[in-house]
Amino acid sequence: MENGQHIIDEISRLNKKADQTRSMHSAIMQKLKRWQVLLTLYVTIGSATTAMLTFVQLEHLSFIIIGCLSASIFITGLLPSALDLSKKITERDVAIKLWGNWIRDAQNFTNIRIKELNLEEAVKQEEKLIETYKEVINTTIDIPDRLFLKLKQRHKQKVAISIELDKNPFESLKSIKKRLKSG
Secondary structure, three states, rough: OOOHHHHHHHHHHHHHHHHHHHHHHHHHHHHHHHHHHHHHHHHHHHHHHHHHEEEEEOHHHHHHHHHHHHHHHHHHHHHHHHHOOHHHHHHHHHHHHHHHHHHHHHHHHHHOOHOOOOOHHHHHHHHHHHHHHHHHHOOOOOOOOHHHHHHHHHHHHHHHHHHHHHOOOOOOOOHHHHHHHHH
């Protein structure tokens, strides 16, 4: 197809934004999963420890400490439900998959399919991809404003490191990061 570079440029621009958004959702989901694991470990280990300590003869102060530990374990056990961690993790996972599907479709279009289409068909396909992009934005959970810039920075750093790693695959990541940070 001739004269379709503007279509490729537009879809590529949206593809970069979609990749960044997917990366942000992934970072949020990983953090939520870490919290969920830490809470589960605390409850599991704490419950087992408290159960074992109930069979030991202890001083009065130790009973108070064990009681406080038991209360904190009980409260911590309620946190994942109260905070809807599983639901939040699932929402982020759905967002990652939706953005991943859109990215795959966009790359397939700009790298392969556009060459097979005439300009009119390519414009229709572009419109369809843009409409799907808007649907994904409207159906996925938002990135909180307080996290947006930090996550964008992390994503941009990851992309820059990846580009450098492609150029210098035998250079250490630490060295690449140091070079990029100073220059």
